[in-house]
Amino acid sequence: MYNILICDDDRDIVNALKIYLTDPDHRLFDASDGAEALSVIEKEDIHLVLMDIMMPVMDGISAMVKLRERTNVPVILITAKSEESDIILGLNVGADDYITKPFNPVEVSARVRSCLRRYMQLGSGKQKPETLTVGSIELCDTTKTVTVDGDAVSLTPTEYEILKLLMSDPGRVYSPKEIYRSIWRENPLTADNTIAVHVRHLREKIEITPAEPRYLKAVWGHGYMIQG
Numbered sequence: 001m002y003n004i005l006i007c008d009d010d011r012d013i014v015n016a017l018k019i020y021l022t023d024p025d026h027r028l029f030d031a032s033d034g035a036e037a038l039s040v041i042e043k044e045d046i047h048l049v050l051m052d053i054m055m056p057v058m059d060g061i062s063a064m065v066k067l068r069e070r071t072n073v074p075v076i077l078i079t080a081k082s083e084e085s086d087i088i089l090g091l092n093v094g095a096d097d098y099i100t101k102p103f104n105p106v107e108v109s110a111r112v113r114s115c116l117r118r119y120m121q122l123g124s125g126k127q128k129p130e131t132l133t134v135g136s137i138e139l140c141d142t143t144k145t146v147t148v149d150g151d152a153v154s155l156t157p158t159e160y161e162i163l164k165l166l167m168s169d170p171g172r173v174y175s176p177k178e179i180y181r182s183i184w185r186e187n188p189l190t191a192d193n194t195i196a197v198h199v200r201h202l203r204e205k206i207e208i209t210p211a212e213p214r215y216l217k218a219v220w221g222h223g224y225m226i227q228g
Helices: 011-020 034-043 060-068 084-092 105-124 157-167 176-184 192-206
Strands: 002-007 026-031 048-052 075-079 097-100 131-134 137-140 145-148 151-153 216-219 223-226
Touching (some): 011 026, 011 105, 026 034, 034 048, 048 060, 048 105, 060 075, 060 084, 075 084, 075 105, 084 097, 097 105, 105 157, 131 157, 145 192, 157 192, 192 216
Parallel strands (some): 002 026, 002 048, 075 097
Antiparallel strands (some): 131 137, 137 145, 145 151, 216 223
């Protein structure tokens, strides 16, 4: 059973999303603003949040900042605008994905399944131990943990999957579309900005000097790679 929180001040949007996400394996919660969403998350074991950006009392961006201080639960932002500035801002504060209004029910369901899959895989582990090491970075896929110089690093499920992909083949350059297809399991229309934001967050967590990365390199015009 997956607990999903839908946060939007538009009741019609909430009701529509509840219809799209009705499933025997889903338990649905709702909130009308960011403060109410945080209150629900304090009381319930939430596995996924769909969060509107523009809301009264506390907007989605402010709620995301508070949320990321407490948990790495995946968040899909909902925005009525399609401008890149809103999308990038949401990703910058820790969102895993986004959908824009008006949205396609099939797309909503697919993105929810994708986020839940990554989140549950991050916590479930595999039967057979697997450890990847690049320089002082160690990723243990059994425990879903990452350490740098022996210190634990807290990653979101999306950041973990991107790092695991790059560490699985050090020196190989992955294009943003390759990374997106591997993590989201779908073909992107555009992927550059989405992947760039997640890579920047990864650098902030695994690099001593993120502006001059030792490990996570950009190969201009081609994509990203990791090297020791």
